[in-house]
Amino acid sequence: MIKMMDFHQFLSLGLILFIYVSLELKIGFSTKYTIFFSSSVLFPIIFHRFLCRIFQKEMRAIFRTRMPSTTQRKTAAIVVIGDEILKGTTRDTNSHFLCKRLHKLGVNIKKISVVGDDISEISREVHTASGAYDYVITSGGVGPTHDDKTYLGLAHAFTDQLHFSNEIREAVDRFLPSYIDKKKAEGVGEGIEEVVRMVTEKLCTIPKMSQLLWGTQKVDGRISTFPVVRVANVVALPGVPKFCERAFDELQDQLFPVEERQSMYFDTIYTDLDEFDFSKRLTDLATRFEERSVQIGSYPELKNKWGHLWRGFQNKFFFFRFFKTKLTIESESSESMKDVLAALRELLIGHVVYYDTHAWTDTVTKWKSFKTRKTAENHLEFVRKLEEAEKIVEEIVEKYPLEQIALSFNGGKDCTVLLHLLRLKVDEKYGPSTPIQGFHIMVEDQFPEATQFIIDAAKFYNIQVLEFPGPLKTGLAALKKQRPSIIPVLMGSRATDPNGKYMKTPVEWTDSDWPKVLRVCPILNWTYTDVWHMLRGLCIPYCKLYDQGYTSLGGRDNTVKHPALRIVSSDGKEHYLPAYKLHDDAEERCNRSNL
Template sequence: MSAHTIGGIKPRSTAAIIVIGDEILKGSTLDTNSHFLCKRLHKLGVVVRKIHVIGDEVNSISNEIKELHTKVDFLFTTGGIGPTHDDKTFLGLAKAFEDELVFNEEIASAVSSLSKKTEPNKGFIQKLSTIPRSATLRWGREKGTGERGKYPIVQVKNIVAFPGVPRFCELAFDNIEEELFPSTEFRPIFRETIYANKSEFEFSDELTKTADNFEGRVEIGSYPDFNNNYYKTKLIVESENEEDGAKAVEELKKIIAENLVYYDAKPWLNTVQKWNAFRERKLVSNPNFVKSLDGAMACIDGILDEYSLNQIALSFNGGKDCTVLLHMLRVAIDKYGPGQKIAGFHIVCDDQFPELTQFIIDAAKMYNIVVMELPGPLIIGVSSLKEQRPQIVPVLMGSRASDPNGKYMKSKVEWTDSDWPRVLRVCPILPWSYQDVWMMLRGLCVHYCQLYDQGYTSLGGRETTVPNEMLRIESSGNIRYCPAYTLNDGNEERKGRKNK
C-alpha cells in the first residue's frame, strides 16, 4: 500500500479509543467496535489518534483513562460494562478521578423495563446501575422514531463508555451521535473514492503532479488491490474543502480516463438509481447499447404491467445471460418498491459445477429470489413448474438469438409450442450480443459465477464444458486463461462447449 499525503486535514476534534476486555487480548473474541467507531468518527471529520487494548483490571483502566483523556477531545471506551465480576469500566472511571460509585435510579428503571424477566435479578440491576457520581447520562434519540433512547450511555468528563457487545455499541453510537456531534458544529470532511482498472504504477507520475497541485488542501490515498476482478487501484480523496476535493476528483478522473471503473460492491441495492446512472453514462459513450438496454427493460416492464408477480417465474441456472436478466428484473420490480421476492426455478444438471451451485445460492440471497430446483430436461422441468405453481404464465429466460435454442424464437415474447406445457416464453435480451451481456455485467459490477474469470465462456455440465481455447495463454510452460469478458469475437463463445 502506498499513499500520497498532501498536507494534513485539520479536523475540528480528536479522539482515542480504549478497548477493554481480557477476551480480546486472549484472542477469544474479535474486536469490531474500534473499527466501527473509527469509520464513523472519520466520516464526521474526527481523527482517531490512538487505540489501546487493555484487560479487565481496574488500575489499568484507570491509568489509561488518566493518560489519554487530556490528550484528545473525546475518549471512548468499549467493553467492561455489565453485571458480572469482570466488568470493571465504571470502577476504573471512578478511580481515575477519585470519584465515588453511586446507585443510579434512572439506569435501574431502564434495566427493569428492558429486562425480559418478570422480576429482574437485584444483583444484575445493582451492578449495571452503579456508576461514578460525576457521570452524565446520555440518552440520545432513536433513529427513525426520534424518541428518547431506551438505555443511557454513561459519560464522565470527555470519556464516553460504550458497551462491548458490538450490536449494542453500534446502536448506542447511532442514538447519541447527533447529541455528541451536532451537525451544526461538525461538518463531515469531503471524501470520495475512485477506482481504476490499471495499476497505480501506470499513472503514478500524473498522480504525483495532481498531489502537488493540491498540496496542503487535499489528501489522496492510493491503494492497489490484487484480488478484485473489477479494479486494480483505489484512490481515496479527502479534503476539508468540498470544492477543492471535487476539483481533485475531476483531475484524477481525467487522468484515469477510459480506465475509470464505477465500482459497486453491492449492485443489488438501490438498483433503480444505479441503473439510471449507468444508462446515462452509456448514452454518451455507446448510444446503440442503450437501445438494447431500453428494449430489454421495456419488454420486462410490459410483462410486469400485464401480470402480477406471483404469475411470473424466472429461469435461473446461474449463467451470465440469466444473471443479466435477474438483475434487470430486480431493477424493474424495485421501481415499485424494493424488497419484493422474485420467483425463480432452476433445472438441475447431474454434473453441475459446484461453483455454479454456490453462485445460485449466493445470488438468491442477494437478489431475494426463491429458486425452485426442478428435474431436467427443460420440458420436464417446465411441466413440474406448472404442476407446483399452476398460476405461472410468463417464464423469463436469458436466451439470445445466438444460442442453439434461441435461434428458433421469432420474437422476444412467444407462447410455447403445442407439445409443451403452456407458458409464455419471454426473452428480453434475445437480440443482444455476447459483448452486450458483458458490457452490462461489468458496467454495473453485477456479481457472476467465478468460472467466467477462469476462461469459461459458456457454462453447461462439467463433462461438456471446458475453458475457451481462444482465451488460452501459455508462457514458460505455464497455461492460464483470460476472463470470459476479454473474448473479442462473440461468435467464438461456445468454443468452450463440447459438441456444441
C-alpha cells in the same frame, strides 16, 4: 476577557516598573534577591493567562494555515478494551464499525487503541485520550464478570469514586426476573439469587460522576432498555458487537446532534494504473489541494491476484480484476471537490475506469451514464442491443402488473443480465424498494457456488426466488400451480444457445406441450461478448465460477473449465483465465460434455 487581559498587563507593567526602580535605588542584596525571586514567581502567574492566550492564538494561526478545517471538525479516539482482542481470540470489529459511523457523521477519528482488561492500562489510555480529543468511545469491559474493568478504569482516570447506581438497578430489575424464571424452568435455578446479587452489584457499580445516557430504540422510538455510562467526554459502550452497534445507533443523535454535524464531500476515482505510475504527480496535486482542505487517499488493490500471477506473461494475459488503484477524495466544500476531481481526471487521463460496488442500487442513473459512456466509446451496435433489450423489458413491465411477471433464474450469466434489466425497469416504474419475483428449477447437480450466487443476488436485487424440483417442464407446471397469475417469464436464452434456435422472436408463447407462459427473451440476439460487456461494464455481480474459467454453467458432472482459457505458468502451475477473457462466441460451450 479583554478587560482581564488589560488588568493583567497593567499589573505586570507595574511590577516591572517596581523592579526597575528598586534596582535603580541600589537596595541591599537580600532585598534584591527577594524582589527577583518574587517577581520570577509572580511574573509567570500574572502573565500566565496572557501568555497562554498569545500562545494559543499563535498555535491556532499556525494550524489554520496548515489545516484549516480539521481544527474545527470534532475529533475522536476509540479505545477498544479486552484481553481477548490482545490475545487474538476475538477479532476487533467494533472499532471498524465505529470508524465507519463516526466518519459518516463528519467526526475526525484520530486514534484507535487497544488495551487489556487492566485498570491502570484503561485509566492511562482514557485519561490521555480524554484530554487530547473531543470524544472518546470505549468498547468492552462493562459486563457482569470479574474481568470487566472499564468502569474501574474510568473512575481511576478521572480520580473519581465508585458508587451504586439505583437508576441502573431499575434497568437490571426489569430484565433479570424473566432471566431467573427461565433458569428456574431449565432446572438450573439453584443459587440463582446469589448470582443475581453479584451481577446486579457489578453492573450497577459505576463512577460517581457518570452520566447515564438513555438512547432511542430504532424500531419503535421508545427509550432504550439499558443505559450507557458517560464520564466527562468518554462514552463506555458494551463489547458484544450486537450490543455495541445497537447502543451506538440508539445514542447517535444525542451524541452528535444533526444540527451540529458538519457535512463532508466524498468521492472515489478508480484507475487501471499502478500507484508508482502517478505517485510523484499525485503528491504535487495533493499538496496544492491541501491548502483547500482536500484530502486524497491512494489505495492499491491487492486482491489483484491475476495481475501478479501473470506478470511476465505476454501482454494479452496481463489484466486485473477491475482496477489497480482506488483514490478517495474528501473535501469540505463542493467547489474544491469539483476542482480536485477535474485535476485528478486530467492527471489520470485515459486511465480512469468505471467501478461500482453496488450495481443494484441507483440503477436508473447508472444505466443512462452507461449508455452515454458506451456511445462515447463508439460501441454503437452494442448500445443498440442494450436499448432493444431494455425496450422489451419495459414493454412487459408497462403491460403486466408485477405479480404476473417472473424471472426464470438459474444463476447463469445470461439471466443475471435480465435480473439487472428487470430491476432497472421496476426501479423506474415502482421505485427501488419494490420486490420482484423469480423462480429456479433444480434440474441438475448444481455447483454450490451457483446456489450461493442465487442467494446473494436475491438479497442484493430484492428478488424472491421460488424453487421447484426439475425437470424444467415439471418445474414450470409446479410454478403455474403455485402462481397461476404468472404470464410473462423473462429468460436469458440467446439464439446461439443449444435450444435458443427454437425461438424465432424474442417474445413467444411456450410450445403447446409446455405449461402456458409467455417466454420473453430480451437478449435473444446478443453474443457471448455482449453479455460480458454489460456485466463487466456495469460491475454487475455474477457467479464466481465464471472467474475460475467456466464459460457456461451446467451441472457439476458435465461442466469443466474452458480449455481455451487454460494457461501454464513458468513454474508449471496450471491456471484458468476468467470467462470474460474468451472472445470466440462459438467456443462458449466447449466445456459442456452434455451439449
